[in-house]
Amino acid sequence: MAEYGKISKDTRQLVKICEQNNQIDAALFANYHIKRGLRDKDGKGVLAGITNISRIDAFEEVDGKSIPCEGRLFYRGYNVYDLIRGLAPHKRFGFEEGAYLLLLGDLPNAQQLADFDSVLTRCRFLPTNFTRDVIMKAPSKDLMNSLTRSVLTLASYDDTLGKQDMQTQLEQCIKLISVFPMLAVYGYHAYNYYLQDGSMYIHRPDPKLSTAENLLQMLRPDESYTPLEAHVLDVALLLHMEHGGGNNSTFTTRVVTSAGSDTYSVMAAALSSLKGPKHGGANIKVVEMMNHLRQTVEDPTDEEQVRAYLSKLLDKKTFDKKGLIYGMGHAVYSLSDPRAQVFKGFVAQLAEAKGRQDDFALYNMVERLAPDVIAEKRHIYKGVSANVDFYSGFVYNMLDIPLELYTPIFAIARIVGWSAHRMEELVNTDKIIRPAYKSIMQTRPYREMEER
Numbered sequence: 001m002a003e004y005g006k007i008s009k010d011t012r013q014l015v016k017i018c019e020q021n022n023q024i025d026a027a028l029f030a031n032y033h034i035k036r037g038l039r040d041k042d043g044k045g046v047l048a049g050i051t052n053i054s055r056i057d058a059f060e061e062v063d064g065k066s067i068p069c070e071g072r073l074f075y076r077g078y079n080v081y082d083l084i085r086g087l088a089p090h091k092r093f094g095f096e097e098g099a100y101l102l103l104l105g106d107l108p109n110a111q112q113l114a115d116f117d118s119v120l121t122r123c124r125f126l127p128t129n130f131t132r133d134v135i136m137k138a139p140s141k142d143l144m145n146s147l148t149r150s151v152l153t154l155a156s157y158d159d160t161l162g163k164q165d166m167q168t169q170l171e172q173c174i175k176l177i178s179v180f181p182m183l184a185v186y187g188y189h190a191y192n193y194y195l196q197d198g199s200m201y202i203h204r205p206d207p208k209l210s211t212a213e214n215l216l217q218m219l220r221p222d223e224s225y226t227p228l229e230a231h232v233l234d235v236a237l238l239l240h241m242e243h244g245g246g247n248n249s250t251f252t253t254r255v256v257t258s259a260g261s262d263t264y265s266v267m268a269a270a271l272s273s274l275k276g277p278k279h280g281g282a283n284i285k286v287v288e289m290m291n292h293l294r295q296t297v298e299d300p301t302d303e304e305q306v307r308a309y310l311s312k313l314l315d316k317k318t319f320d321k322k323g324l325i326y327g328m329g330h331a332v333y334s335l336s337d338p339r340a341q342v343f344k345g346f347v348a349q350l351a352e353a354k355g356r357q358d359d360f361a362l363y364n365m366v367e368r369l370a371p372d373v374i375a376e377k378r379h380i381y382k383g384v385s386a387n388v389d390f391y392s393g394f395v396y397n398m399l400d401i402p403l404e405l406y407t408p409i410f411a412i413a414r415i416v417g418w419s420a421h422r423m424e425e426l427v428n429t430d431k432i433i434r435p436a437y438k439s440i441m442q443t444r445p446y447r448e449m450e451e452r
Contacts, residue, residue, distance in 0.1 A: 068334035123178035144275035173419035242417030283393035327390030
């Protein structure tokens with residue numbers, strides 16, 4: 001019997017034919033005024049819709065000119081700085097509060113938050129034997145694929161599937177927000193046990209714990225964690241929850257929602273978008289890059305040696321030879337990514353608690369040197385600064401979170417934003433999103449087989 005995934009004949013010739021017949025002259029994109037990636041030559045996104053869920057500020061209008069400014073991120077009108085500062089005095093966890101805000105449009109009072117927490121807790125369970133029959137049945141080293149499969153399979157257990165009313169749509173979103181941590185962590189444990197010969201731990205979520213606390217206690221064999229660890233992870237989740245309607249996975253959510261598809265299919269599509277290394281997988285590349293830097297630079301505390309390494313990165317002479325300094329720059333932000341700025345203070349606290357000050361100093365050095373190195377070697381139209389991915393991978397590493405879970409943790413946070421955009425799309429339009437593509441195809445007469 002042939003093994004799945006194995007093709008008996010060499011397909012290299014097929015690839016050559018495929019590439020040859022799909023090549024489009026790059027000059028035609030300019031000739032037809034096509035904005036590749038739906039972005040203009042200065043990197044500004046094509047306006048495709050209106051949203052009241054979040055806003056990103058990277059430029060200010062001054063005397064009719066667009067001037068780069070320090071980045072700002074707002075959830076439903078509230079600056080994320082203020083949201084996080086408001087949690088600190090009371091040592092509250094912010095994930096649940098942020099989810100309420102993004103989904104329902106305003107900050108909850110104490111009773112509303114308690115009621116919402118109760119709803120999330122009641123939804124935080126999986127169907128009988130789902131972990132055994134679905135998650136453990138076909139473990140995957142790609143946990144995003146495992147997560148996507150689990151989401152699609154959950155649709156088979158939902159009696160409300162097919163109903164179109166808004167209550168059903170909101171309830172389905174809340175159910176998925178509640179179980180995403182379980183699907184991701186259990187998927188990792190299945191992978192670790194069956195494919196890595198590790199131990200199997202399946203801890204049930206504790207109804208008394210927050211999402212961040214439950215994530216750590218379900219992941220760790222002894223279920224233990226410190227308050228600082230849980231609060232730093234909670235901040236990471238809050239900062240990754242939402243980032244405007246134009247990011248790839250959220251736009252995917254809008255597109256698939258506009259087609260009339262169900263909640264489970266929409267979230268599976270968003271997950272498939274997020275898993276790409278150009279989107280949700282970026283923090284993994286940062287960790288790998290920093291590990292490579294430590295291994296290849298003789299003295300990582302020497303600025304000139306680190307600068308030389310960064311220069312080689314841009315010249316495609318080291319690491320993955322892609323010409324990128326991962327974690328630097330952003331499609332929207334110019335002078336700074338506010339998520340990275342607010343996160344950095346928490347990263348410093350955790351680094352001190354974990355005895356990782358030297359590593360934190362190296363991250364600081366790269367953050368400081370990289371913009372200058374990039375400016376020397378690239379023509380840039382706006383500022384370059386560290387983005388949130390630059391520090392999030394370092395945080396997950398300090399929390400002993402396996403590399404395989406980095407992108408799923410992003411998804412655990414971002415499904416809140418996806419859900420908010422799905423609801424906004426359903427409320428405001430019944431139009432399917434369908435942009436146009438310019439065809440450059442030449443018609444040809446049909447040829448019989450013997451004439452080809």
